[in-house]
Amino acid sequence: MSTATDTVPASGAYEPGSHPDLAPPPGTTGPIRWMKDNLFSSPLSTVLTLISVYIVYTVVTSAGSWLVLDAVISADSREACQAIDSGACWAVIVSRFNLSIYGFYPDAERWRLNLAFILLFVALGPILFDNFPARKHMMKFSMAYPVIAYFLVVGGMGLEPVSTHLFGGVMLTLVIGLTGITCSLPIGILLALGRYSKLPVMRMVCTMFIEFIRGVPLIALLFVASVMLNYFLPPGVEFDLLFRVLIMVTFFASAYMAEVIRGGLQSMPKGQFEAADAMGLTYWQAMRLIILPQALKVSIPGIVNTFIGLYKDTTLVLIIGLLDVLGIMRSSLADPKWNGLAHEVYLYTAIFFFISCFAMSRYSLYLERKLHTGHKR
Amino acid sequence: MIKTISGIAAFAAAAIVSAGVSAGTLDDVKARGELNCIVTTGLTGFAFTDENGRWDGFDASYCRGLAAAVLGSGEKVKFVPTTGKTRFTALNSGEGDALFRNTTITMSRDVDLKLTFLGVNYYDGQGFMVPNSLGVSSAKELDGASVCIQTGTTTELNLADFFRANGISYEPVAIETNEEGQTNYLAGRCDVYTTDASGLAATRATFDDPGAHTVLPEIISKEPLGPAVRQGDDQWADVVRWVLNVVVAAEELGITQANVDKLAKGTDNPSINRVLGTEGNFGELLGLDKDWAVRVIKTMGNYGENFDRNIGPSTAIALQRGLNAQWTDGGLMYSPPVR
Numbered sequence: 027m028s029t030a031t032d033t034v035p036a037s038g039a040y041e042p043g044s045h046p047d048l049a050p051p052p053g054t055t056g057p058i059r060w061m062k063d064n065l066f067s068s069p070l071s072t073v074l075t076l077i078s079v080y081i082v083y084t085v086v087t088s089a090g091s092w093l094v095l096d097a098v099i100s101a102d103s104r105e106a107c108q109a110i111d112s113g114a115c116w117a118v119i120v121s122r123f124n125l126s127i128y129g130f131y132p133d134a135e136r137w138r139l140n141l142a143f144i145l146l147f148v149a150l151g152p153i154l155f156d157n158f159p160a161r162k163h164m165m166k167f168s169m170a171y172p173v174i175a176y177f178l179v180v181g182g183m184g185l186e187p188v189s190t191h192l193f194g195g196v197m198l199t200l201v202i203g204l205t206g207i208t209c210s211l212p213i214g215i216l217l218a219l220g221r222y223s224k225l226p227v228m229r230m231v232c233t234m235f236i237e238f239i240r241g242v243p244l245i246a247l248l249f250v251a252s253v254m255l256n257y258f259l260p261p262g263v264e265f266d267l268l269f270r271v272l273i274m275v276t277f278f279a280s281a282y283m284a285e286v287i288r289g290g291l292q293s294m295p296k297g298q299f300e301a302a303d304a305m306g307l308t309y310w311q312a313m314r315l316i317i318l319p320q321a322l323k324v325s326i327p328g329i330v331n332t333f334i335g336l337y338k339d340t341t342l343v344l345i346i347g348l349l350d351v352l353g354i355m356r357s358s359l360a361d362p363k364w365n366g367l368a369h370e371v372y373l374y375t376a377i378f379f380f381i382s383c384f385a386m387s388r389y390s391l392y393l394e395r396k397l398h399t400g401h402k403r
Numbered sequence: 404m405i406k407t408i409s410g411i412a413a414f415a416a417a418a419i420v421s422a423g424v425s426a427g428t429l430d431d432v433k434a435r436g437e438l439n440c441i442v443t444t445g446l447t448g449f450a451f452t453d454e455n456g457r458w459d460g461f462d463a464s465y466c467r468g469l470a471a472a473v474l475g476s477g478e479k480v481k482f483v484p485t486t487g488k489t490r491f492t493a494l495n496s497g498e499g500d501a502l503f504r505n506t507t508i509t510m511s512r513d514v515d516l517k518l519t520f521l522g523v524n525y526y527d528g529q530g531f532m533v534p535n536s537l538g539v540s541s542a543k544e545l546d547g548a549s550v551c552i553q554t555g556t557t558t559e560l561n562l563a564d565f566f567r568a569n570g571i572s573y574e575p576v577a578i579e580t581n582e583e584g585q586t587n588y589l590a591g592r593c594d595v596y597t598t599d600a601s602g603l604a605a606t607r608a609t610f611d612d613p614g615a616h617t618v619l620p621e622i623i624s625k626e627p628l629g630p631a632v633r634q635g636d637d638q639w640a641d642v643v644r645w646v647l648n649v650v651v652a653a654e655e656l657g658i659t660q661a662n663v664d665k666l667a668k669g670t671d672n673p674s675i676n677r678v679l680g681t682e683g684n685f686g687e688l689l690g691l692d693k694d695w696a697v698r699v700i701k702t703m704g705n706y707g708e709n710f711d712r713n714i715g716p717s718t719a720i721a722l723q724r725g726l727n728a729q730w731t732d733g734g735l736m737y738s739p740p741v742r
Binding site: 103104105121122124125129130189191194249252253267344345346347348349353354356357358359360362363365366 | 443444445448449451452453455481485486488489492493496498582586605609610611713714720
């Protein structure tokens with residue numbers, strides 16, 4: 027085998043079709059060529075490239091020095107931070123990290139939240155991934171998880187009860203978000219089926235519910251939960267505020283979920299329903315075995331979209347005085363010691379939400395790929 | 404969901420006997436063993452949570468003082484954080500027993516919203532802050548200026564009144580929260596920032612260069628901030644009113660957190676003795692015991708101590724006493740005598 031570059035034999039030396047591939051002429055490939063083609067192809071392009079490089083450079087260096095190089099991570103107050111260095115004062119996050127995670131939950135009981143959080147992943151594993159070890163048995167645990175988590179978080183069964191007004195921070199965000207997400211999917215499926223039902227009363231009730239809830243902003247529902255319900259209840263009766271909020275958030279998400287799933291149901295060809303009927307399946311069998319698996323698959327992006335929307339909407343509870351992760355960090359800004367550190371605090375909250383929402387979105391892509399059965403258009 | 408079931412059961416039970424009149428708030432609080440105190444979700448120096456999630460601040464201290472008077476401990480408080488929109492309904496619906504949330508006393512709130520205001524714990528007023536570079540020394544020179552203003556507040560209405568009365572024009576820049584106002588003002592999106600003077604001082608204190616900004620001398624409105632309770636429960640209103648008064652009286656009489664225990668053993672000053680319960684039975688008249696005021700002062704300090712600790716000159720907010728000085732020092736803090 028002779029290398030093509032150094033000694034190229036005369037063209038007649040090879041059998042037709044057996045000529046080895048030659049390397050491309052120098053200067054037509056590689057990073058230099060790519061830059062020439064894409065970055066410096068004309069004077070205008072060259073100027074724009076240089077300007078862009080300059081902008082990126084200044085942004086990266088100034089953001090980098092503010093975020094990292096000049097940042098302070100341990101200090102007692104904003105003044106102390108400023109005395110040390112001129113960058114971001116992450117000390118406010120460090121000193122309030124536990125508060126932002128656990129809220130006002132009693133110190134001695136926080137292990138229960140940690141345990142509930144770890145068990146959450148154990149419970150989610152078999153639901154989310156079908157190659158999970160011992161999936162069948164673990165599924166039983168997943169089904170029992172909501173009950174276990176309820177007792178761990180709220181107390182009872184020998185655990186010290188913790189009043190829900192002590193909930194706050196990330197923990198409150200997760201409680202509201204996860205309850206809303208887990209409850210809204212089944213309720214949403216039922217509502218969508220109800221709206222699609224042949225029974226007029228069922229159809230009317232479901233349609234009215236969906237249209238009413240969708241026609242009202244979430245803030246209005248939260249106000250109803252926090253304010254109006256108390257007027258209807260006799261004085262002295264305390265119907266837990268968090269519980270009222272959970273109901274409203276779940277209703278809200280369910281109505282949206284129902285419409286997303288109805289979209290999936292409508293995309294099913296009529297033949298699928300007729301085939302199910304022809305096989306003599308009952309309504310529930312047909313739905314469970316034929317219609318819903320296909321309809322839900324089509325709806326995955328919409329469902330996850332609703333989940334993410336719901337998860338971020340949980341910050342609205344701030345308006346009715348529940349201190350979720352955003353609320354509790356904002357109340358840190360009112361501490362005279364840390365007053366004026368809005369950038370750090372909002373950045374921290376943004377990162378928290380980005381990580382959780384991005385994870386959800388990635389999982390939905392994985393799910394779509396996994397369930398891809400060649401019907402894609 | 405045991406809580407739900409018991410909630411529904413309690414609801415049903417209560418519905419059956421709902422004709423029965425509920426006991427006074429004082430008895431309710433004593434029976435519950437916990438005071439539900441309505442505060443803001445966070446206002447610099449007035450109510451905020453510290454690193455351990457403990458509520459602190461000028462207003463939050465009053466909650467602790469009230470709890471100490473009624474229940475014997477300043478820790479027996481459940482803080483109910485509310486926003487400007489939910490505070491009154493939280494009080495009227497019974498979610499909270501008393502409102503200590505930098506609330507301006509106005510006639511309509513007193514009369515129309517069925518609240519009982521018990522006095523003033525902070526006299527505030529709306530002011531203006533401008534950068535020195537604007538070269539303005541009086542609010543009357545602000546013709547044509549753009550003003551950052553929180554929507555839906557009394558400050559918005561005061562601003563319109565002031566500019567109309569002076570025949571000058573302005574351009575409002577609507578904002579929602581104080582932080583938003585601060586950011587917009589510093590970014591130069593408005594020439595002027597207006598809110599209560601205490602808020603301006605707190606905001607200015609957080610600037611990198613506070614000296615480059617001036618709070619103009621004009622105070623264009625009266626913002627008397629004070630606690631409120633539901634209308635129609637005079638006994639409870641009296642308790643809260645006298646907690647409010649007694650800390651002012653304590654400052655006037657020189658009773659402090661440090662010396663209250665010593666003075667409570669009895670002094671030659673009958674005024675002090677009456678406040679601290681060694682003379683007379685004023686505590687019993689309120690439905691409390693005779694040491695109530697001792698506990699209040701031990702928990703939150705007298706008015707001046709509470710002020711200095713949370714918002715006074717030595718803090719980052721650095722507010723002067725001004726109108727909030729004792730009447731003997733030219734201020735408006737004046738407690739009716741305990742006798």
